[in-house]
Amino acid sequence: MSDNTWVAIAFGQSMPTGLDIIMIKVIEGLVYVSDESVNRRGPSFVDMSQDVQVQYGSYSNGVLQASFSRPIWATESFVDHPLSGCTPWQFVPMGGMVHNYYHVGKHMRHPIMMNVCIEQCRI
Numbered sequence: 001m002s003d004n005t006w007v008a009i010a011f012g013q014s015m016p017t018g019l020d021i022i023m024i025k026v027i028e029g030l031v032y033v034s035d036e037s038v039n040r041r042g043p044s045f046v047d048m049s050q051d052v053q054v055q056y057g058s059y060s061n062g063v064l065q066a067s068f069s070r071p072i073w074a075t076e077s078f079v080d081h082p083l084s085g086c087t088p089w090q091f092v093p094m095g096g097m098v099h100n101y102y103h104v105g106k107h108m109r110h111p112i113m114m115n116v117c118i119e120q121c122r123i
Contacts, residue, residue, distance in 0.1 A: 006095035011081040020081040031057030037079035086117040
């Protein structure tokens, strides 16, 4: 992964219907994790309530490591998707560039979509 790029995990069916996003950005070698949303085909925007708790983040020699958590239940019902039951998760392992520290470019590859049933997950 290059510096000044992003990766993400999105919850929801598609951009036109709205996605709840955990955005991981590497900017100038530092890792930033934020709770964001996107609706339609526009850029993502940072949620008013940051529901993501970061435990660890590092970037070294092109390798990103990040550990974080997010509640199952949504805080902002108009932008957050609850994760209970079975919900579509979209993994974006090759995002795009980060411009001017905050603006993200379009993802380089299509997201990988999986239907995740959180009650069946084990730690």
